[in-house]
Each structure stands twice: as structure tokens, then as C-alpha cells.
Amino acid sequence: MQEPKPRPPRRISAGWAPYLLVGPVSAWFAIFFVVPLILLVVMSFRGYVPTKGITDTFTLAHYSKFLTDAFYLGILWRTLKLALLVTAISLLLGYPEAYYLTLVTGKRKAVFLALILSPLFVSAVIRTFGWMIVLAPHGLLNTLLDRLGLIDSPVKFMYSEKGIVIGLVHVLMPYMVLSIYSSLINRNRDLERAAQSLGAHPVTTFLKVTLPLSLPGILAGTLIVLTLSVSAFVTPAMLGGTRVRVIPFVTYEQFMVLLNWPFGSVAAVVLLAIVVTAVMLYHRWLERGKWAEVFR
Amino acid sequence: MAEVRLEHLVKRFEGVTAVDDVSLTIRSGEFLSLVGPSGCGKTTTLNLIAGFIAPDAGEMFVDGERLNDVPIYRRKMGMVFQSYALFPHMTVFDNIAFGLRMQKASEGTVRREIGRALELVRLPGVEQRYPRQLSGGQQQRIALARALVINPRVLLLDEPLSNLDAKLRKEMRIELRDIQKAVGITAIFVTHDQEEALSLSDRLAVMHRGRIEQVGTPIEIYETPRTEFVNSFIGETNLLTLRVLDVRRGEAELDLGGARMLVSLGDAAVQRGDLIKVSIRPEKIGISAAAGAAGLWLEATVEHAVFVGNMTYYRVKVGGQLMAVLSQNLDAHTFPPGAPVRLGFQSDACRLVGRA
Numbered sequence: 149m150q151e152p153k154p155r156p157p158r159r160i161s162a163g164w165a166p167y168l169l170v171g172p173v174s175a176w177f178a179i180f181f182v183v184p185l186i187l188l189v190v191m192s193f194r195g196y197v198p199t200k201g202i203t204d205t206f207t208l209a210h211y212s213k214f215l216t217d218a219f220y221l222g223i224l225w226r227t228l229k230l231a232l233l234v235t236a237i238s239l240l241l242g243y244p245e246a247y248y249l250t251l252v253t254g255k256r257k258a259v260f261l262a263l264i265l266s267p268l269f270v271s272a273v274i275r276t277f278g279w280m281i282v283l284a285p286h287g288l289l290n291t292l293l294d295r296l297g298l299i300d301s302p303v304k305f306m307y308s309e310k311g312i313v314i315g316l317v318h319v320l321m322p323y324m325v326l327s328i329y330s331s332l333i334n335r336n337r338d339l340e341r342a343a344q345s346l347g348a349h350p351v352t353t354f355l356k357v358t359l360p361l362s363l364p365g366i367l368a369g370t371l372i373v374l375t376l377s378v379s380a381f382v383t384p385a386m387l388g389g390t391r392v393r394v395i396p397f398v399t400y401e402q403f404m405v406l407l408n409w410p411f412g413s414v415a416a417v418v419l420l421a422i423v424v425t426a427v428m429l430y431h432r433w434l435e436r437g438k439w440a441e442v443f444r
Numbered sequence: 445m446a447e448v449r450l451e452h453l454v455k456r457f458e459g460v461t462a463v464d465d466v467s468l469t470i471r472s473g474e475f476l477s478l479v480g481p482s483g484c485g486k487t488t489t490l491n492l493i494a495g496f497i498a499p500d501a502g503e504m505f506v507d508g509e510r511l512n513d514v515p516i517y518r519r520k521m522g523m524v525f526q527s528y529a530l531f532p533h534m535t536v537f538d539n540i541a542f543g544l545r546m547q548k549a550s551e552g553t554v555r556r557e558i559g560r561a562l563e564l565v566r567l568p569g570v571e572q573r574y575p576r577q578l579s580g581g582q583q584q585r586i587a588l589a590r591a592l593v594i595n596p597r598v599l600l601l602d603e604p605l606s607n608l609d610a611k612l613r614k615e616m617r618i619e620l621r622d623i624q625k626a627v628g629i630t631a632i633f634v635t636h637d638q639e640e641a642l643s644l645s646d647r648l649a650v651m652h653r654g655r656i657e658q659v660g661t662p663i664e665i666y667e668t669p670r671t672e673f674v675n676s677f678i679g680e681t682n683l684l685t686l687r688v689l690d691v692r693r694g695e696a697e698l699d700l701g702g703a704r705m706l707v708s709l710g711d712a713a714v715q716r717g718d719l720i721k722v723s724i725r726p727e728k729i730g731i732s733a734a735a736g737a738a739g740l741w742l743e744a745t746v747e748h749a750v751f752v753g754n755m756t757y758y759r760v761k762v763g764g765q766l767m768a769v770l771s772q773n774l775d776a777h778t779f780p781p782g783a784p785v786r787l788g789f790q791s792d793a794c795r796l797v798g799r800a
Contacts, residue, residue, distance in 0.1 A: 338529035341496050342587075344516040345523040346543035346594060356542075360533050441533045441574055 192413035202409055210414040220398070220415070227394040227419065230309060230384075231377040234316045238324040238373050239366065241317070246328035246365075247358075250335075264326075267319045272382040279315045279387060280306065311387040312394070316377050323376065324369040331365025332358075363442050367434050371427060378423050395419045445472040446507045446597040446630050448493065453502035455488050462488040464654035466502070470598075470632055475624055477633045477641035480651035481677065486634045487602060489651070493632065494600050495519050506597055517546075522591030522629075526603040528583040530575040536562075536586050537571040543594035561589035564623060581612045588620070592627060599624065599631040605640065617644055638678045642666065650674050672721070672797050681723045682767045685800040688718045696720070696796070701763025703742050706791045712798075719800040726770040728793035731758060734784040742787040746779045760785065 192210060195203035214220045249260055267275060282288045283305035290302040305311040335358070343353040381396040388394065393401075395415050402412030435443045448470040455463040463485045470476045478486035491497045493504060495516035504511040511519060530539050540561055544554045562568045565585040575583055584604055591599060604620070605613045621644050624631045635641050641648050642662040649659045652673045658665060669675040676683065690697040695706045696714055707722050714720055734743070744760040744767070751757075756778045758769040769787065779785055 336527055336529060338525045338527045339531060341494070341516070342523060342525065342529040342590075343531070343542065345494060345519070345521050345600075346590070347517050347520070347546035348542070349517055352546070357531060439533060444576070 188413050189417055191409055192417045194410045196408050196410045201407070207410075210411045211418075214411070214414045214418060223393050223398055224395055224418065224422075226309070226392070227378060227396075228422065230312055230316070230394065231374055233313055234320060234377040235370050235374045237313065237317050238321055239370060242321055242324035242369065243328055243362075243366075246325045246332060249325070249329050250332045265322050268322050272319070273386075275319065276315060276383055276386040279311070279318070279383075283311050283314065283387070306387065307389055307391040309388070309392055312384045312392060315383040315387050316380055319383065320373045320376055323372040327369030327372060328362060328365040331362045331368075335361060360439055360442055363434065363439050367431070367443075371430070375423060375427065378419065445628055447472045448598055448630060448632065449505040449508075450489070450493070451503045451505075453489065453492060453504065454500045455485075455492060455497065456500050461654050463492065463499070466651075466654070466656055468649055468656060468659065470630055471646075473628050473630055474646045475621065475631045475633065475644060477635055477645040477648045478651055479635055479638055479641040479648055479678075482636055484651040485654040486636075486651050488654075490600055490602055490632060490634045493598070494521050494523055520594065520597045522594060522596030522599045524584070524587050524591050524599070524601045524604045526606050528575070528580070528587045528607070530583055530587055530590070532575050534574075535571065536573050536575070536578070539575070539586060540590045540593050543590065547594065557593050558589075561593040564592065564626070565589045566619075580608050581616060584608065584616065588623065592623075592629070596629070599627075599629045601631060601633040603635055604633075606635070606637070613640075620644065642678070648678075650677060652677070668795070669723075675723050675797055679725060680768060680770075681725050683797065684722050684724070684765055684767070685719055686722060688714055688716055688720060691716055698722070700742065701744070701765065705742075705794065707794050707796050708792065709796060712796055714796075714799075721797040721800050722794050723797045724767075724789060724794045726757075726768040727772075728789050729767070729769045730788045731760075731769050731771050731779070732786050732788075733779075734786055744785050744787050746781050746783045746785055748781050749778050751778055760787065762787065 191202075193206050193208070195205035195207045196210070197203055245260070245264065249257060249264075252260070270278075280287075284290070285302040285304070285306065287305075289305060290299070293299045293303065303310070305314065339357050339361070340353050343357045344350065348356065379396055380394075381400065384392070384394045385397050385400070388397070390397075396419075399412045399415045399419075402408045402415065406412075450466055450468045453463050453466040454461065466485070466489055478489055480486050488497070492499050493511070495511070495514065499512065506519075530536075531542065534542070537558060540558045541554045544557055549557070558571065559568070562570070565588055567582060567585050567589070570578065570582070570586070575586070578586065584607075587604070601620075605616050608616060617640060633641070633644060642665070645662060647659060647661055648665050650657045650665060650673070652671075658670045658674045660668075665674065665678055669678060672683075675681055684700070686698040686700055688696045689699050689704070691709070691714060694709050696709050698705050698707060698720075707720075742762060744762045747759040747761050747766065749756055749758050751773075754773060756771050756773055758771060758779065760767050760769055767787075
């Protein structure tokens, strides 16, 4: 008797599978992201006459104005500086926390994870109002510092760069901690034991083994925090306002208040170009540098 | 070379006693295996010696120097892990150099020592490769080279062969043993594989539930297991529950399927009518055709036979009891199921294990 032939399992034709899998999200991104982005770039080259509004002419005037005006360059520099500062502080504070989370289990871990994620549970506006109460001239933080005898007069947190950094570090910390945590949690702890048995002090072990192997997490965390803090709007707008402008705020002002869409577009495009270039260089530096093997 | 002494070591994890009053001396230059099933405390014992965990009680010494308060990185223990634990972001060269650089060795010394270490594990020329470019067996050789190159006082091996496939495992066994003897280092080897432990070790310590059940040479452990656990864990055995018919001159006469057999009692107090457990290894039982065999006195029936090439493995029925018999294939004949056979064994092949 002949064995019945096993029927081949039904599957999507290999030729179509990639399109079916990636198609929907690609379409979504194309319609709601790529097209508006192209329109934004086009807008940045159109003319603007205060009495008539946007004109259908091609001009580089907005770019030359933005890139030669010390006022806007100052804001651009501040935006990048604050983003770098927020990223650095998040990394320094977030790494030990992420490392600690890999050492504990059970209830303690749940509590710390919830604490770290808590900024994401609250709406941006509510959370920032909370910070305004804390950071006000006679708010919680100044009162506390005063009582402790650390200051003579209130520190200016509100409408200053300090306030923006504090607020952004708070809300962006979860991204940093979770990125680093995910690269640390599955590490082979035998590696650290091996290093120590070979004579490495725990600190040396961390610097030579644990830290390099968590670079992918550091890369992911810093990229997310950097890009999100460069483009952050609500927190800088509420804690910095018109006195401490950042580029997203300028863009908003130009579009919504001054109705100079071409100039607002220029601010957005310049920032985007800088960030994309910086991210690509950073990525390449890490992945092709001394630690390339970690990223394989 | 160094002697390791463990005295009354205790380690508890959340109320579970993983290591329970372990005392053991590992002689200088000796290859000693800690063997037992998972959860028996063998790896915990090794981790205590390495310094990865601290004991709750007891003391550890290397050449008389107390280890308890010496941090891992000053213990000079060469450690080899089941997971190889090579640093994935470093080349083979940098992996082996790691320990030497911690000792602040000059780069010239490092290069010379690494060359020598790679010769020792018979893997020269792979210095610039990364661990992921090596096979499992090669990675474990590099791990061994990395551990040995720092000239450790003791070599600690935590199931180093368990991730390798069967054939490679057997090759590496011999090689590991040769390297250990060539270097002349004291080695403590943790394994759950009793065959591995028997074939590698100068002595074995069989562990069970956090305690050491028996320490001895492979032959001592195999031939004269002192506890029921050692009996069943090391090698395969038939444990038979038999009634004592008579006791005389330190021997008990037992009833096995209507036949009489003798077992030496040693200093065990056994009386007529008691039920006792005896052990007999399957390979110590002779098997032959029912008719005309001299010296085979026990009648049995084959239940099933499994031909495994060099051996045939039988399960036979004697009286009411099932017994395993391992027979060397001296000729092409095997007994089919249902065949009547005769069995025989020397009376000293049979050992008293305890009361039933």
C-alpha cells in the first residue's frame, strides 16, 4: 500500500509575504509622515509677504535669515545643548537604576519599575503643571532648599533652562532606563564571574565587561532621549515659555501666532537635518568603532 | 599545586539548605569530581570555593590559608563555565590576556604566555578570532586556556563539557584530563554525568541533598557504594528485596525465585526472616541457554532484549522479580523474548544495601 503523501502546509506565497507584513505600516507612514514632511520642506522655500501671506515663489531668504540671525542660532544652540544635557543626565541617573532592576526580583522590582514608568501614565500638561508647583519661586523645591539653609534667595527654576532640564529628564527617564535594562537583563552573569575569577576588581569588571556589553542599550536609550528632547514641545513651552525659547516652540510660534509658515518650516527643517546627521554619525561611530563586536 | 580543605560548609538559600555540612579535602594535584543530580549542592559547593557566594557556616582553606574572607579576584582560582563565558566583545587573544593584564604582566609576557596556552589546548593561530567564530569545543578550549594562563592555584570546572555534543564530549574528556595532569594542577570538576566523573577523576565525591554521601576512587565508588543513593546513582544496578532464610558466619542465605544465594553481611545486624535489599550490577550477571550451562544456577525468562551493538541489554524475570542483565556480544546470538535462560553470578558481586 502506498503511503498518502503529506500535504504541504498552507502558507502565504513567499513573494507576497513581505508586502503583506510591511505594507500597512508603510502606507500609514507614507500618508501621514512622508507626505507632510515633503510638504514641510517645500513650504520652507516659499515666499512670505507680511501683508499678503505665503506666495508661490521660490526663495532661500528664510534659510539665510535663520542661519545668520544670532537670535535664532542662539535658540538652535540652546535646543541642542539642553537635549544633550538631558540625555547625559538621564544616562547617568538611569544606568544605575536599570542595573539595579536586573539584580532584584518580585515586589521590589515591580515597585521600582512602576515608579520609573509613572511619568508616562500622566498627561504631559498635568505633569508639567505639577512641576510648575514644585519649581515656582516659592514652590516646594525652593522652600525645601531654604529650610535646609542651602540657599539665601529663591533659585530661578521656572522660565529657566534648569526647569526645562528637570522636567524633560523626568518624563524621558523611562525610555533610558528600559532601553538599558533590556540590554542588561539577559546578560550572561558568568562573564562577570569569569572576569572576577581572573583577578578583576568588581569596578574593573563593570568597566571592561558589563558596560561594553550594554552599549546597544545605551545607544538605543540615548537616541530615543536625544530625539525626544530635541523635539519636546509641551515641557519647554510651559516651563520655559517665551523667555527660554527652544526650536519646537519657535516653530509653533511662527506657524500659529505669526502665521509665517515658510519661516516656521525652516526652523523645523534645520533642526531635523542637524539631528538626523548627528544620529547617523553617532550610530556609525559606535557600531564601527572599538566596540563593533558588541553590536553584531 | 595546592590542597583544598573544606570544613563543615553550610549554605542556605531562602530556607533551603543547598550545602549541608560538607567537609572534604582535595589533595594537591588531584582531579576530584563533585557528582550528583541537579540540586544536590555540587555547583553551590564549587561557587563557595570560587567565592561567587559566601558560606553561612564553615571554613575553606587552600594550602592552609583561610579563603572565607578573600574576595573572588584575589583567590587565584581558574574557573571554566558550562556557558564558556568568553567575553564576546574581545578577541581570543584579549580573552586569554585578560587575567594576565589584571596581573600587570608586560605585553611581551602576555604574548609569550598566550602562545604557550594555545599550544597547550592545541588551538594555535586563533588569536585574532572572536568567540562567535569558534565552535563550542574550541570555545571551551579557549576558556580553559584563559583559566590556566593566570597560573591559578586550583582549577574549578563547572560542567564544562555539558554543552558539547556526545562525541566531542568524550574526546574533550581525555584531553581535559591530560592537560590537568600535564600542568599538575589541583582540579575540582562538577558534573551530573556519572560516566564523565568515573572516567576523569582520581576521586569522586557523590553528593545528594547538600551532603556528601561517599568519597572514593572511581572503582571504590562503583564497586562498593556505601549508600542506597550512591548505589543507584552511580551506574545501573538491580535492587532486589529478598527474604533472609538463614544467617551463618557473616553471610545471609537468601531466597531468589526459589533458588538459594549467599550475600556477605559485613557488620550489618540481620536476622532470619528479615527482608533486606541487595544490589547486583547488570554486567556482573552471566546469561546462557537453559540447558547444559555449568555454574549458572538461576532459572529465568527473557522479558525483552535490546541489541545495542557491542552489548545486549536484557530484562529477565526471576521468580516474581525483574532484573536487568547486560551481556557482552561474544557471538551473534541473542535470546528472544520468552526464551528460558539461566543466570549466574559470583556471590561477591551481590552486595547488601540495607533493610527493606
